[in-house]
Amino acid sequence: MIKINDNYLKLPGSYLFSTIAKKVSAYQEEHPEAKIIRMGIGDVTLPLAPQIVKALHEAVDEMGQKDTFKGYAPDLGYSFLRETIAKADYQERGCRVDADEIFISDGAKCDCGNIQELFAADAKIAVCDPVYPVYVDSNVMAGRTGEYDPASETWSDVIYLPCTMDNGFFPELPKERPDLIYLCNPCNPTGTTWTKDQLKVWVDYANANDAVILYDAAYEAYITTPEVPHSIYEVEGARTCAIEFRSFSKNAGFTGVRLGFTVIPKDVKSGDASIHDMWARRHGTKYNGAPYIQQKAGMAVYSPEGRKEVKEQVAYYMRNARTLRDGLKEVGLKVVGGVDSPYVWLHTGEMTSWEFFDYLLDKAHVVGTPGSGFGPSGEHYFRLTGFGSYEATKKAVERIKSLA
Amino acid sequence: MIKINDNYLKLPGSYLFSTIAKKVSAYQEEHPEAKIIRMGIGDVTLPLAPQIVKALHEAVDEMGQKDTFKGYAPDLGYSFLRETIAKADYQERGCRVDADEIFISDGAKCDCGNIQELFAADAKIAVCDPVYPVYVDSNVMAGRTGEYDPASETWSDVIYLPCTMDNGFFPELPKERPDLIYLCNPCNPTGTTWTKDQLKVWVDYANANDAVILYDAAYEAYITTPEVPHSIYEVEGARTCAIEFRSFSKNAGFTGVRLGFTVIPKDVKSGDASIHDMWARRHGTKYNGAPYIQQKAGMAVYSPEGRKEVKEQVAYYMRNARTLRDGLKEVGLKVVGGVDSPYVWLHTGEMTSWEFFDYLLDKAHVVGTPGSGFGPSGEHYFRLTGFGSYEATKKAVERIKSLA
Numbered sequence: 022m023i024k025i026n027d028n029y030l031k032l033p034g035s036y037l038f039s040t041i042a043k044k045v046s047a048y049q050e051e052h053p054e055a056k057i058i059r060m061g062i063g064d065v066t067l068p069l070a071p072q073i074v075k076a077l078h079e080a081v082d083e084m085g086q087k088d089t090f091k092g093y094a095p096d097l098g099y100s101f102l103r104e105t106i107a108k109a110d111y112q113e114r115g116c117r118v119d120a121d122e123i124f125i126s127d128g129a130k131c132d133c134g135n136i137q138e139l140f141a142a143d144a145k146i147a148v149c150d151p152v153y154p155v156y157v158d159s160n161v162m163a164g165r166t167g168e169y170d171p172a173s174e175t176w177s178d179v180i181y182l183p184c185t186m187d188n189g190f191f192p193e194l195p196k197e198r199p200d201l202i203y204l205c206n207p208c209n210p211t212g213t214t215w216t217k218d219q220l221k222v223w224v225d226y227a228n229a230n231d232a233v234i235l236y237d238a239a240y241e242a243y244i245t246t247p248e249v250p251h252s253i254y255e256v257e258g259a260r261t262c263a264i265e266f267r268s269f270s271k272n273a274g275f276t277g278v279r280l281g282f283t284v285i286p287k288d289v290k291s292g293d294a295s296i297h298d299m300w301a302r303r304h305g306t307k308y309n310g311a312p313y314i315q316q317k318a319g320m321a322v323y324s325p326e327g328r329k330e331v332k333e334q335v336a337y338y339m340r341n342a343r344t345l346r347d348g349l350k351e352v353g354l355k356v357v358g359g360v361d362s363p364y365v366w367l368h369t370g371e372m373t374s375w376e377f378f379d380y381l382l383d384k385a386h387v388v389g390t391p392g393s394g395f396g397p398s399g400e401h402y403f404r405l406t407g408f409g410s411y412e413a414t415k416k417a418v419e420r421i422k423s424l425a
Numbered sequence: 426m427i428k429i430n431d432n433y434l435k436l437p438g439s440y441l442f443s444t445i446a447k448k449v450s451a452y453q454e455e456h457p458e459a460k461i462i463r464m465g466i467g468d469v470t471l472p473l474a475p476q477i478v479k480a481l482h483e484a485v486d487e488m489g490q491k492d493t494f495k496g497y498a499p500d501l502g503y504s505f506l507r508e509t510i511a512k513a514d515y516q517e518r519g520c521r522v523d524a525d526e527i528f529i530s531d532g533a534k535c536d537c538g539n540i541q542e543l544f545a546a547d548a549k550i551a552v553c554d555p556v557y558p559v560y561v562d563s564n565v566m567a568g569r570t571g572e573y574d575p576a577s578e579t580w581s582d583v584i585y586l587p588c589t590m591d592n593g594f595f596p597e598l599p600k601e602r603p604d605l606i607y608l609c610n611p612c613n614p615t616g617t618t619w620t621k622d623q624l625k626v627w628v629d630y631a632n633a634n635d636a637v638i639l640y641d642a643a644y645e646a647y648i649t650t651p652e653v654p655h656s657i658y659e660v661e662g663a664r665t666c667a668i669e670f671r672s673f674s675k676n677a678g679f680t681g682v683r684l685g686f687t688v689i690p691k692d693v694k695s696g697d698a699s700i701h702d703m704w705a706r707r708h709g710t711k712y713n714g715a716p717y718i719q720q721k722a723g724m725a726v727y728s729p730e731g732r733k734e735v736k737e738q739v740a741y742y743m744r745n746a747r748t749l750r751d752g753l754k755e756v757g758l759k760v761v762g763g764v765d766s767p768y769v770w771l772h773t774g775e776m777t778s779w780e781f782f783d784y785l786l787d788k789a790h791v792v793g794t795p796g797s798g799f800g801p802s803g804e805h806y807f808r809l810t811g812f813g814s815y816e817a818t819k820k821a822v823e824r825i826k827s828l829a
Contacts, residue, residue, distance in 0.1 A: 024548045029707075071489070091681040139430055200427070279714075302433060
């Protein structure tokens with residue numbers, strides 16, 4: 022027999038969003054008249070902003086001319102973009118992050134999925150529960166998670182950090198020491214956030230325990246609360262223990278364009294070994310650089326006009342999130358999120374998450390994401406996103422209200 | 426201490442092409458007057474063809490309009506591209522490959538580097554020697570290669586398949602059974618090829634030994650010899666043992682655009698486990714799809730006008746390769762490649778590969794790639810590429826001739 026990586030076979034079912042897609046298309050086939058409103062997957066819907074379109078066209082023209090054509094990009098990203106990010110996203114916020122600590126990639130999902138490769142095969146992971154499925158699944162594939170228990174929907178070797186209404190979605194420090202701690206702030210899927218003081222608890226814990234925080238800040242652009250940090254490097258001590266993932270998908274609508282970056286400070290060390298250098302080596306060996314065209318589009322996001330345009334898009338989605346949040350609250354549903362995040366997270370009461378999924382699809386023709394798909398503590402919760410159109414969002418809220 | 430993947434620390438030195446880049450810029454700094462001709466890295470230099478530029482602009486416009494905007498692409502690629510490839514590259518050549526056996530990605534380097542994840546931690550790899558460094562390095566990172574011996578520049582657990590002038594660059598079947606066999610045809614770095622009959626020997630061996638062939642066909646567009654297959658699936662039996670990697674980088678100049686694909690037939694099985702399904706799961710978990718813009722550009726490569734344009738580019742590079750080959754032969758150098766490949770591979774005689782690198786840089790201001798960087802059997806060889814301009818290629822040949 023061909024010798025495969027058996028860990029892949031341990032993965033239960035299929036990827037959450039594939040399952041949802043299949044269920045929805047089966048329903049649509051049976052009910053061709055149903056006008057389904059999709060608020061499940063966290064995908065943007067507004068077209069690319071004019072400044073970004075302009076930058077893409079200009080970059081394409083450069084690629085079509087002999088004197089300005091670009092072949093292989095630098096593995097770690099063009100300096101123009103790395104320097105712009107270091108300045109705009111970090112130094113101007115008072116964070117010490119240098120341009121060469123920024124690694125440009127084709128998106129935060131790849132980086133979040135690949136980062137675990139840098140760590141030992143027996144490194145123990147801790148994840149918030151509920152959580153973006155990529156963190157756990159990528160570690161399942163690497164054999165770090167032990168055995169799956171279908172009854173509890175948990176892995177024997179994963180440390181779960183429950184985040185529920187009971188603890189205000191701020192997890193307790195674990196009893197068992199983890200090597201890797203995945204944190205997502207603002208949180209996908211709950212839409213909740215942690216303040217700088219709350220994050221400090223985790224940074225101190227990581228530094229005291231030789232753990233690494235893998236900090237997913239993909240939704241940073243949606244933060245409105247002043248106490249919520251835009252980067253983990255706003256927290257003292259983070260430079261020695263934290264890796265930060267960022268994305269252009271949600272702030273600038275790049276889900277189909279693909280661009281992101283990861284910050285690894287040079288101070289994250291394991292003895293003499295530099296995690297920064299290991300990631301650089303991985304990029305050099307298994308990656309061939311983000312496309313020039315995309316990196317130029319990324320630059321447009323930081324231009325004065327570009328900033329204005331993408332801020333308007335974020336504001337548009339946030340109006341949707343508020344509409345959802347307020348509408349659902351009006352009918353007595355328990356809701357969090359929607360303030361610093363495009364996601365609202367509601368309690369499904371007696372119904373399980375998947376029961377609520379089927380109920381909402383059937384009665385309101387609205388698609389959301391079952392909370393249990395994000396982990397056992399997501400059971401009895403449900404995620405809706407503000408990424409649709411305002412009109413569709415209002416309609417969805419009306420339909421849900423009419424069920425009450 | 427943070428628990429890292431120690432295998433990374435075993436990697437000797439830095440990635441080959443980074444070392445070359447550093448050496449060249451140091452030389453240029455010391456000799457600012459030297460007009461250096463770069464024939465080292467296999468990067469294209471012609472601008473994107475007009476049909477591709479047109480397709481990129483059109484796709485950008487679609488992304489800028491509400492009705493045609495595209496968010497997340499399907500993880501495995503858009504059907505329009507998968508179907509086009511299946512038809513044009515496989516079915517029209519008489520190969521049975523279905524559209525859903527084609528996985529679109531951001532390039533063959535990532536796929537070649539990531540594919541090893543699907544196999545057991547103790548899977549044994551066999552590589553041609555010399556070979557594209559990514560095959561070995563990605564397995565070093567995964568801990569499959571044992572210990573490095575700096576003296577012989579080999580890994581204790583890798584099966585090397587020497588390809589030299591002595592065996593006509595066709596490797597002998599190994600004495601020890603490998604689980605994974607990396608083959609590259611046309612070969613990077615040697616520019617040599619194997620015929621369908623020669624490949625059949627390996628396909629039969631893999632099927633008889635439960636081994637998987639990882640077949641890198643990135644240079645397929647350069648094949649001119651009728652006996653050399655354009656796909657491994659032209660060889661009977663390959664559907665049960667071979668995975669094929671393809672790229673748009675070298676046939677259409679996409680090194681900075683980033684697009685490639687991997688073919689995994691559903692017949693490659695390990696017991697009940699489908700390698701095809703495992704790769705699909707990996708895409709779903711750790712990848713977020715190739716950008717729409719790039720996939721539309723890929724489509725343009727298959728349009729009648731697009732085909733004509735990219736063929737002209739390949740012909741341009743092949744004239745360079747012939748110019749190199751013929752010129753070097755004229756002065757008595759032993760040369761292979763340059764017939765079905767943009768690469769020529771020459772014997773450096775008494776000099777080591779790196780001695781020849783320094784010699785050529787200093788005396789002719791020509792940069793090539795030392796054969797030893799591709800493996801121990803690459804020692805005393807040197808790679809030059811036809812990817813420069815015709816004028817620079819002619820000049821480089823004149824300079825090399827004048828040294829004789």
